[in-house]
Amino acid sequence: MPFALYLLGLAVFAQGTSEFMLSGLLPDIAAELGVSIPLAGTLTSAFAVGMIVGAPATALLARRWSRRSALTVLLGTFLLAHVIGALTPHFGILLATRVIGALANAGFLAVALVAASAMVAPESRGRATAVLLGGTTLACVVGVPAGALLGQLWGWRSAFWAVALLCVPALLAIARSVPTAGGDTPRPLAAWSEARVLRSPRLLVTLLVCALANGAMFCGFTYLAPVVTDVTGLAPAAIPVLLALFGAGSFAGVVLAGRLSDTRPGPVVAVCGTGAAAGWSLFALTAGSAPATVVLVLALGALSFAVGSTLITRALRTAGGEAPTLAGAFAVAALNVGAALGPWLGGTVLAAGYGYRAPLWTSAFLTALALLTALATPEPAARRCAPAPDRV
Template structure:
């Protein structure tokens, strides 16, 4: 793999740490900002809303930009929102910085995806994106528990300062490994092709699968810290270690999933989703058993992230040579799930259903995701958009990815 693929993965690690770290900081945020835990959980949903809107908008706006320029701008703005977030004591201001930061983070994902796909053969798209998305799993293993420890000992603001610093380092890597040239004349992606590819019904089924799988993961993950302490009875000091275990499971899952996503996407999705359903149901009936909860948490990370490369590979395959807007829409689908998961979990907790309800909700959304996969396997294939001239492939890449 080209070194730039790994640099972009490390950039996702820097930003993904912010995306994930609030799951381990909800008790501290709620106490410091004087809000309930479900309301603090809306900071996770707010981040997802920003990504939901940002991905397609910025994908279109930056269609003809130098990719390096776009990536550097997004990283700089992301770092700035975290500086503002670290300096504020207002819930409303923090909420706004989460939305703005997520907006540019979505833009980074969109541009990084088409950049990566332009660097590798079509048969390696899923694997390449598993490396980039692997930055998110490393954020789960290292960034999330580190952010939790920093938040518990030095205040949640210290985690925000750390993310800002990581983004500056990522900018150095992007400057060093990516060229600053604009797309060559005649190779600029055509918006008409990008829009036309979205007429494919199978593509929308793929988006639906992405949203539902992500919601299945986030229903539980968003409230993992209070679930571990309040329901399973673990001490707060154990939370970072359990979150790291989740991250290790995620890394193993995405590595295995990346090996099979390009060749057997449906089988990979089927196994991953069935595993998520079974584990979510198991969590629902064993919430008060700490040892079981810890084991299930690690397995949830593995099965959840194993689906990620296949979710992206399906979109790349269906989008053909016009992947930019389809990829961005898939990022939006990821964030529909990220928005819906915490919201559904918060509704259950506020209604007094308790933490076991999170497992049952996740099992239900997982079953819906499985239904979309089975249905998509029986929808007739439609030819992907292809450009009449091979040179037209240059700006959109050989095909794209991820979240």
């Protein structure tokens, strides 16, 4: 894998840490800025909305630049948003920085997916995607617990400063090392041409599967803490350990997908999707057992991320060289639709009084629905694996 690809992975690690770290910082933010915890929670919602809207919108704007320029500007904007967020005493400004940071994050990831695919041979695109998503999984394993620890030691602002500092070496290295491939001269009809390709039923179904699969993962993951304490009966101190265990599993799943999704994408989705659906069901049935919870949290992290990583590669392959920019952008948006949908559905069944096992059953249902939809859609033809043209 090209060294520049790992630099992109470092940037994705910083961005993933920012996306997930607020779960451990909200009480301190609310107390210092004088707002309620529910209002502080809108910082998370604002980031998710920014990712959904920002992926296609920002990627289209960045399309007029070379990939190196687009990645540098977007990462620089993300860095600046965190510096302002770390300095501001006003909640409204902090909320605005979360939206701006999410817009930049979404655009960066969309362009990075295309850039990563263009850096490697067609048969290695799954591994390239896995390197990028490995940054997100490492954020779950290392970045989020580290952010929570920094918040406890030096306040929530220190976590924002840490994310900004992580971006600095990646920003400098990307500006020097990422290939400049990409059309610097705007072509007015190119974006419309890509948009027409996105009407492909095969691609739209793949994006739907991405949303369903990620929704399933986030539904169970979001409510893991109360399951652990109220159903399994473990102490609150076990929550960070199990979250890190889920992150470790997700990293293993991305590595697995990177090795197999280029040559056997269908079997990866079928086997891992079936395993995930069965795993969430088994978790719902055995959540009262501590050993079962530990094993299933690790396994579900691996299975869920193996499916998600493979589906992203499938979306890019389905679009082929005809719509690389928007395919990557809408894949990012679809994942974030799932990230918003899953917790909402889990909260809905909880509010209906079905108990903390209900989100786990909901995850099983969403996974099964995603699996059936994916298996009903044939793999894209081999001819679509031609290298993407050099444009953003």
